[in-house]
Amino acid sequence: MSHIALYRTWRPQAFQEIVGQKHIVQTLQNSLREGRFTHAYLFNGPRGTGKTSAAKILAKAVNCLNGPAEEPCNECANCKRITEGAVMDVVEIDAASNRGVEEIRDIRDKVKYAPTEVRHKVYIIDEVHMLTTEAFNALLKTLEEPPAHVMFILATTEPHKLPATIISRCQRFDFRRVSLEEQVERLHQVCREEQIEADDDAVRYIARLSDGGMRDALSLLDQIMAFSGKHVTYADVVSITGGMASEQFEKLVRAVKERDVSAVLQLVDGFMQEGKSADKCMENLLYYFRDLLMVKMVPGSLAVTERIIDIKPFAEVAEAFTTQELISMMDTLNYYQTEMKYSMQPQTLLEVALMKLCSSSGVIGRNSAEVNAAGTERASDGLVAQLTGRIQKLEEQLAQLMKNGVAPAGGNAGGGGAGSGSAARGSSSAPVAIKKIEKLDAYLLGRDDPDFKAALQRWSQVLGRVKEQKITIHAWLVDGEPVSLHDGALLVAFKSSMHRETTEKPANKQLIEQVMSDVLGKPLRLITVMLRDWKAATEQAKPAESQVEELKLVQEDEPGAPKEEWIHEAIQMFGEDLVKIKED
Incomplete structure (x- = not known):
């Protein structure tokens, strides 16, 4: 007989075999013992935690010839045939490939007929969140009031995607990630039954990699057994999974602490030569720093003892860093890990991230008081320079206005009296204002354009579509707000000059214009302006309007x-x- 995967061989066939879900097992067994099981269940939780297995066991328990009972006997004809998938009245449906309304209508039409082989018809719908809205609507009434002989069991990893009307009609059970100790115990049991000798640290590392999924742990063990044979070691697990031993990370982190860039790059090159991927190295390195931080801050925590086999080496490395250093380094690594997703050269980003840690360690290693003092001094210098620049700019603008014959507010121009100052303002300020408004006068009139009002109402849709296509552009564009529309151009006012300049980049602008055209149904150009300039233009336009109204009255x-x-x-x-x- 051909080999059967371990996760299939060791799939639970009774409630007592389900690992790490005692709260669910006890509830279901009590309801079966008292005959209070319901017509619809919702099993949700992470992958590989036993949702589908529990659904099949429940189907056997309600249809067992010796039951309904707390446990299926797995000996009668019904239990055996349900296990083999040979009972027509127990139907398992993959909603990912049968997500349409027609498949659900077919179920709705068949539930009215009584079962032919067992007591209860059981429909197990896996990945139910993949059903379409129309399919959910077709299922809704049947799910609420099915015939007495029908039971629905819905399983999903993403319950938030289900309509509230579906969830409210089911008894909901939340499957949790299997704890490390429970996984280790189960894996040791499997190794004993399969006559495999496995080191405890190897089994623990497999459990850590599975991230709480029992199925993932068994799949990894199956793969490693094919590589190692009858003896599974920690080194074999690290080698086959593409991970790195903590000793290698210890060398790397010590080189970073000593700012030895050459040693860091040699270690990275060694990882690549061994076939490790840059993104996997970055992920494992972040986990290592996380463990260092946990050892430093909460050394006796269960979160530490579950993940770390030997705490002593971690404690020695953690002692060389302050808490702030570790947090800062994790921030840097997390930033570059995010950038890796969009990079064609992930190894280069890994090297850059480590070199940045080396270059910044000198600053991090200084006395915290010195760092704070230096940071305060730099901040003060920057603030003084900024204020000086603004004062200089204001002086230049004032000199230009004086040159044009405009008197300062509340003062006199050229030593004249109040009357002469007023006259100067009346004669000279008007041309300046008109010159500034001329650039935006068409857009000032476009504020009442019906097309602009329609564009304003659908601006949130434009932002949403831009966010779907490129979230970074959305982050800049959300700072702006549409203020007018004229001659096929939408004027958007920005509060920040940096956001405006980034939005104006040709590639970004082209994407935004394409989205505007798609959402608003007509080709539009994007014109930008600073919000303060737009407000100034609208304020300057008001006196002229009031003068015209005054003459009419x-x-x-x-x-x-x-x-x-x-x-x-x-x-x-x-x-x-x-x-x-x-x-x-």
Whole structure:
């Protein structure tokens, strides 16, 4: 007979064989003993924790010829045939490949018929979150009130994707990750039964790599047994899984502490020569620093003792660093690990990250008071330089205004009196304001455009689509807000100049314009402006508007103003061609 994978050979066939889910096993057994099992269950939790196995065991328990009982006998014809998958009334459906409404309608039509071979029809729908919305709607009523002979068991790793209406109709059971000790005990049992000699540290390392999934642990053990034969060692596990022993990390971290860049690069090159991948090295290195931090801060914690076999070497390495150093180094490594996902040269990023740790260790190693003092001094110098630059810029702007004949607010220009200052402001400030508004006057009028109002209503959809395509561009674009639309161009005002400049980059701008065209249904160009400039333009436009309104509201028979004076002012303002004088 051909070899059967360990995770299939050792799949639980009774509730007592399920590892690490005592809270669920006890609840189901009590309900079976009292005959209070329900028509719909939802099993959710991480992969490889026993959801589908528990569903099959429950199907056997309710249909066992010696039951319903707390445990299926696994001896009767019903139990054996359900285990083999040969009972037509116990149906296991993969929702990932049968996610459409037609498949669910087929179930809905068949549930009304009584079972032919066993007491209860059982439908096990695996990865149920993959069903479409229409399929969920078709399942809803049947799930709520199925016939008395039908039971539904839904299994999923992502319960948050299920509609609340589905969840509310089921008894929900949350499967948890299997603890390290429970996994180690189960793996030792498997090794004994398979007549394999396995070192304890090797078994513990397998359990750590499985991340709480019993199925993953058995698959790894199966792979390592094929490599090692009858004796599984820690070195074999490290070699076959592409990991690195803690001793290698210890050498690497000590080289970083000593700022020995040459030794660091040689170690990285050695890892690559051994066939290790750069992203796996980065992941394991982060775990190593995490363990160092845990040993330093909470040495007696269960989180430490579960992950670390021998704490003494970790404690010695952790002693060479401060807590802040370890946190800072983890931040750096985490940043470069994220960048690796989008890089064509992950090894280079790994080397750069380690060289950065080497170059920064000198700063980290100094006395904390010196570091704080130096940081404060640099911050003060930077603030002074920034304020000095702003004052200089304001002085230049003031000198330019004075040159154009504009008096400062509240003062006199050229030593003249109040009247002369007012006259100067009246005659000289107007051209400056008009010059500034001329660039945005068309957009000021476009604020009431119906197309702009429609674009404003759908701006959140534009942001959402940009986020789906490239989240970094969304981070810049969200700082801006649409303020006007004119001649096929959407004007977006930004609070930050840095966000505006990044958005204006050709590649980023092209993506945004494409998204705007798709969402708004018409080709649009992106024009940007600083929000403070836009507000200044709108403020400058207000006086002109108020003057026009004021002229319209002047009444002809207002006392105190000669009629000839009104006529003269009207001609001066609008021209002789536009003024028509009518006698009363």
